Amino acid sequence: MVSVxxxxxxxxxxxxxxxxxxxxxxxxxxxVPVFWFGTSNISDRDWCLGFPRASEEQCLLDSxxxxxxxxxxxxxxxxxxxxxxxxxxxxxxKSFIVLLNESWNANSFKEDQAKVNRTxxxxxxxxxxxxxxxxxxxxxxxxDSPEIVSSATIPLDGMFIVINANPxxxxxxFIVPCNLYQPxxxxxxxxxxxxxxxxxxxxxxxxxxxxxxxxxxxxxxxQACYFPNPFPVEFTPIIPFxxxxxxxxxxxxxxxxxKALVFIGKEHQSLARKVSEICSHLERENTQFSLLVSDFxxxxxxxxxxxxxxxxxxxxxxxxxxxxxxxxxxxxxxEPGHPHLAAWECGGxxxxxxxxxxxxxxxGEIWKHLAEVSVxxxxxxxxxxxxxxxxxx
Amino acid sequence: xxxxxxRDRLVGQSLTSRYSExxxxxxxELTDNFLISDPCISGHPIVFASPGFLKMSGYSxxxxxxxxxxxxxxxxxxxxxxxxxxxxxxEERTMQxxxxxxxxxxxxxxxxxxxxxVFSRDDGQVIHFVAVQVPISGRSAVGRRQGQRCLGGTGSxxxxxxxxxxxxxxxxxxxxxxSFVDSDNRGLEAKESCEVGDLEKxxxxxxxxxxxxTLTHYSExxxxxxxxxxxxxxGAAPLPSSLNISLGRIKQSFVLTDPHFPGMPIVYASDAFxxxxxxxxxxxxxxxxxxxxxPETDDExxxxxxxxxxxSNPCTVRIxxxxxxRSTFWNILHVSPVRNATGxxxxxxxxxxxxxxxxxxxxxxxxxRQLGAVGAxxxxxxxLSAGPGPSRST
Numbered sequence: 001m002v003s004v005x006x007x008x009x010x011x012x013x014x015x016x017x018x019x020x021x022x023x024x025x026x027x028x029x030x031x032v033p034v035f036w037f038g039t040s041n042i043s044d045r046d047w048c049l050g051f052p053r054a055s056e057e058q059c060l061l062d063s064x065x066x067x068x069x070x071x072x073x074x075x076x077x078x079x080x081x082x083x084x085x086x087x088x089x090x091x092x093x094k095s096f097i098v099l100l101n102e103s104w105n106a107n108s109f110k111e112d113q114a115k116v117n118r119t120x121x122x123x124x125x126x127x128x129x130x131x132x133x134x135x136x137x138x139x140x141x142x143x144d145s146p147e148i149v150s151s152a153t154i155p156l157d158g159m160f161i162v163i164n165a166n167p168x169x170x171x172x173x174f175i176v177p178c179n180l181y182q183p184x185x186x187x188x189x190x191x192x193x194x195x196x197x198x199x200x201x202x203x204x205x206x207x208x209x210x211x212x213x214x215x216x217x218x219x220x221x222x223q224a225c226y227f228p229n230p231f232p233v234e235f236t237p238i239i240p241f242x243x244x245x246x247x248x249x250x251x252x253x254x255x256x257x258x259k260a261l262v263f264i265g266k267e268h269q270s271l272a273r274k275v276s277e278i279c280s281h282l283e284r285e286n287t288q289f290s291l292l293v294s295d296f297x298x299x300x301x302x303x304x305x306x307x308x309x310x311x312x313x314x315x316x317x318x319x320x321x322x323x324x325x326x327x328x329x330x331x332x333x334x335e336p337g338h339p340h341l342a343a344w345e346c347g348g349x350x351x352x353x354x355x356x357x358x359x360x361x362x363x364g365e366i367w368k369h370l371a372e373v374s375v376x377x378x379x380x381x382x383x384x385x386x387x388x389x390x391x392x393x
Numbered sequence: 394x395x396x397x398x399x400r401d402r403l404v405g406q407s408l409t410s411r412y413s414e415x416x417x418x419x420x421x422e423l424t425d426n427f428l429i430s431d432p433c434i435s436g437h438p439i440v441f442a443s444p445g446f447l448k449m450s451g452y453s454x455x456x457x458x459x460x461x462x463x464x465x466x467x468x469x470x471x472x473x474x475x476x477x478x479x480x481x482x483x484e485e486r487t488m489q490x491x492x493x494x495x496x497x498x499x500x501x502x503x504x505x506x507x508x509x510x511v512f513s514r515d516d517g518q519v520i521h522f523v524a525v526q527v528p529i530s531g532r533s534a535v536g537r538r539q540g541q542r543c544l545g546g547t548g549s550x551x552x553x554x555x556x557x558x559x560x561x562x563x564x565x566x567x568x569x570x571x572s573f574v575d576s577d578n579r580g581l582e583a584k585e586s587c588e589v590g591d592l593e594k595x596x597x598x599x600x601x602x603x604x605x606x607t608l609t610h611y612s613e614x615x616x617x618x619x620x621x622x623x624x625x626x627x628g629a630a631p632l633p634s635s636l637n638i639s640l641g642r643i644k645q646s647f648v649l650t651d652p653h654f655p656g657m658p659i660v661y662a663s664d665a666f667x668x669x670x671x672x673x674x675x676x677x678x679x680x681x682x683x684x685x686x687x688p689e690t691d692d693e694x695x696x697x698x699x700x701x702x703x704x705s706n707p708c709t710v711r712i713x714x715x716x717x718x719r720s721t722f723w724n725i726l727h728v729s730p731v732r733n734a735t736g737x738x739x740x741x742x743x744x745x746x747x748x749x750x751x752x753x754x755x756x757x758x759x760x761x762r763q764l765g766a767v768g769a770x771x772x773x774x775x776x777l778s779a780g781p782g783p784s785r786s787t
Contacts, residue, residue: 009707009730033756058642058769060755066768067761074707074764083771087734097777100736148756170772205479206772228734228775230476238473266468295472 010073010081031152032134033068035061036141037197059203060146061138065161066226068135069171072163077132079103082167087229092363094232094256097349100358104166104351135161135173138198146201159194164223168344168351172225175209186211186222187279187291193272195222199297200268209293210343213283224293232348233301234294238262242388246270250387252380257370258346259380261302261387268297275300277390278383290343303346304383305373341373399664400434404459407431407440411520411619412611417441419607425600427525428462432482432634433518435641435664436461440521449528451497462524467495478508483635483776485510485519485623489597491529491589503529505589507597510634511608514618518631521608525600527593632661639773645766646670647744648682649731652702656681660740669745671717682743685724687715698728705730705738711748723748727763731770734777742770 072078080103090096139158141147154160157178164172175198177191185191195209208231209224238251247266253259261278265271275291282289282304292301345351350366352358375383408416408429420429420441426449429441438459447454450465457464466475470493481488487509493501507525512518605621612619632640632649640649646665650657658679667674670685677684686695694712701708707729714724725746733739744766746759753762 009705009732057644058765060757062769063757063762063765065765066772067757067763067765070764070768070771071761083732083775084736086736087775087777089777146755150756170775171768204772206776226772226775228772229777230480234473234476264472299472 009083010076010078031150032154033064033136033148034151034155034158035064035136035138035148036143036146037138037201038141038144038146040144059201060148061198061201062204062207064136064148065173065202066171068161069163069173072132072135075132077163077165078167079165082172083170086358088358090361090363090366094348094363094367095235096232096361096363096366097229098358098361098366099169099349099351100353100355101168101351102353102355104168104353133162133165135163137161137178138194159191159198164225167225168342169225169227171207173223175222175224176220177222186220187213187276187283189273189276191222192276192279193268195224196268196272196293196297196300199224199293203296205296208344209297211291212340212342213279213290214288214340227344227349229349231292231294231344233260233292233346241384246274248274250274250384252384257367258303258305258341258374260304260346261383263300263302264295265298271298271300274390275302278302278387281386281390288340290341290346292343292347301343301347303341303343303373304375304380305340305346306375306379341370346370346373399667400436400438401459403434404431404438404440407434407521411615411617412608413614415614416607416611419611420604423600423603423607425525425596425603426527427523427600427604428457429604430462430522430524431520432522432637433520437482437522437634437638437641446526449496449502449526450494456497465494467493467499467501469493469501470495478506481508482522482638483633485512485634489594494526505529505593505597507601509601509605509621511605511619511621512623513631514620516631517623519634520619522634523601523604523608525597525604527597527600529589529593635776636773637661639776640770643766643769643773645744645762646746647742647766647770648677649740649742649770650682651740652738657702657741666745669716669722669747670714676717685714687713687719687721689713689721690715698726701728702741714745725759725763727767729767729771731774733774739774742767 073081080101082101086100088098090098136148137154137158137160139155155178160174160176160178162174162176164174166172175186175195177186177194186195195211199207199209204226206226206228207224208227209222211222233253233256236256237254239254240249240251242248242250247270249264251262251264253262263271263275265274279289279291279302288305290303290305292303293299294301348366348370350361350369352361408420421444423443424445425443426446427443428439428446430437431440434440439457439462442452442454442457447457450457463475474490474492477488477490478492487507489505489507492504492506494504494506495501505527507527509523510519511521511523513520608619640661640663643663644665645663646669647663648659648666649661651660658681659677660679662672662674662677667677670677690713694710697708697710698712707727709725709727712724712726713721714726715721725748726743727746728741728743730738731740731742744763746763750759752758757765
């Protein structure tokens with residue numbers, strides 16, 4: 001294998017960290033910054049008529065997140081410097097964004113994800129995780145305005161913000177909900193609302209949160225990072241099909257390879273409830289999907305993705321689909337690694353590991369790639385109907 | 394001088410320094426509705442509002458000067474339209490879009506929003522943005538069909554001054570939505586047409602021409618000529634206004650220096666840097682940072698800085714710096730390379746902390762604020778449009 005020498009601005013990832021060493025830091029023995037949300041309604045403070053806008057100054061949470069991320073980057077926790085990756089726009093009407101990351105590999109990403117899956121809060125308390133990965137915690141505070149307190153005890157009911165050593169863009173983090181009393185689920189109403197509030201509190205228009213659910217299991221965490229360029233999907237015209245009830249409007253995309261639902265809300269609570277309802281429906285159906293949160297937590301793109309050429313909605317009538325990536329319907333052998341696209345891929349931001357592939361990338365091919373995971377018209381219509389029904393109910 | 398006062402003064406002088414003292418009077422005489430904003434001042438504030446605009450919006454001049462154009466947006470304003478405007482500003486190009494704005498009393502109003510940049514002829518920098526706003530008649534306030542992409546006639550703004558006045562603004566409304574609506578109208582309410590009448594388009598184009606010719610005329614009086622398309626320039630390319638705007642959000646003391654020019658000149662200095670050091674922006678832009686050093690400055694620290702920059706590594710040093718009045722402060726300086734969208738080093742950022750500074754009331758230590766600023770600069774410069782000229786292939 002050819003090893004790629006990477007020219008970056010950070011030291012190389014620390015190698016062979018002995019496991020003894022990494023387990024030294026008990027969370028209970030060290031202090032970690034805790035960001036306490038303020039209680040005063042954000043819309044009172046910075047928004048006018050419920051309309052989100054980037055603040056004219058860098059906000060507290062934005063500064064904290066960037067500072068902690070840059071700090072860990074300087075300490076050598078990243079596998080590569082994602083800022084030295086080339087980005088460009090593919091010629092065409094959609095302006096898809098492509099990034100060359102020669103160090104990217106889906107497997108190492110999964111390793112890291114697996115690590116986060118293990119760091120549910122109980123284990124965070126007792127299993128001595130890689131403490132340096134933890135950037136800070138976020139929890140509900142009882143003061144008017146938000147504040148940061150360095151603390152040796154962590155809140156039992158909040159979120160862990162953990163660095164992703166294989167960033168897709170600058171500031172890539174895992175947002176891991178933590179609740180000692182209930183099994184955490186990243187798309188339940190409470191966790192989702194937390195993520196939306198987090199996004200609004202960062203108040204940076206380049207900050208996006210996202211969630212990926214492959215068919216086999218649910219992830220316990222959201223991810224987020226700073227995408228310096230707006231996603232092509234954000235420029236796509238949208239058509240409303242459900243409107244105004246509870247301040248939520250639901251749209252579909254007019255001209256885009258992947259079908260998607262677009263939820264736009266005026267405040268986080270009702271938006272979280274609505275999106276969470278649809279997510280739990282999709283989870284029950286064992287459907288893979290991705291969420292992309294933009295606009296300070298007031299806009300959510302939901303990309304349902306098909307499994308093996310047939311969407312699981314129809315699995316109710318037929319045999320249940322096996323979604324282990326090897327066998328499909330009727331024992332038919334399918335190629336492993338069937339596409340599940342990450343939320344940012346669905347949004348039109350793609351990563352290439354090879355310069356030649358990057359140079360060859362055309363809008364047509366990317367369109368095809370994205371269309372491949374899109375659900376059929378009838379499945380999508382069914383999903384829209386469910387949206388309208390759950391909304392009415 | 395404190396930063397807010399400095400900013401007020403900048404807002405006040407934004408037009409007169411470029412177009413002479415008489416320009417305000419001349420602009421006041423125009424009957425069109427328009428705003429002029431200055432992307433070089435932090436927050437991209439409005440520096441002029443025409444009497445027509447004030448009448449239409451119900452705001453007083455004091456209400457809007459120094460504020461950002463976002464104050465007119467409200468709950469019904471389509472986010473996609475706002476992104477379109479943001480992108481046009483980033484790419485420094487002309488654009489037209491129908492937009493739902495709000496009056497001071499909260500009443501919504503549909504307008505045809507026509508934005509164009511005004512460039513300095515000498516260095517190609519965007520000096521101002523002009524936003525002409527023509528009310529759209531015959532349209533109810535709850536229409537939802539805004540956000541149609543209406544690109545202005547100028548697809549590309551690179552080039553010479555040949556198209557100084559772009560007369561025709563062709564509206565290329567994207568019709569995709571309409572066809573989709575027809576094919577699938579389940580659950581849809583009756584939609585209004587998005588058509589912007591020819592009258593309104595003509596009005597916007599005329600207003601844009603009026604404002605631009607006034608600005609050109611008065612820029613001749615000061616010799617600091619403006620033009621409507623970016624002119625090629627021989628010297629260092631100015632920072633794109635979108636980058637200026639993003640950097641303006643960062644309240645720490647910092648400078649950007651350009652390593653591609655001899656002497657690594659400062660190309661951006663934050664307001665907090667000017668407050669900390671006592672210099673004016675004109676006094677520091679284009680200069681190397683060494684003017685901050687003095688007789689007592691430690692050579693070793695300087696050596697360390699130089700070595701790190703040469704190796705393109707980040708570093709932090711404690712160094713004695715001198716203000717303009719020759720008083721000194723201990724500067725905890727962090728310097729880091731900053732890369733653009735192509736992954737190449739575009740700038741070096743130097744973030745200063747006065748060692749005497751304390752943690753802020755919200756629990757962020759000076760060191761964290763410093764790294765937070767470094768991160769924010771890195772994100773801003775990574776933007777595709779942060780390079781000179783437009784990059785989006787439209």
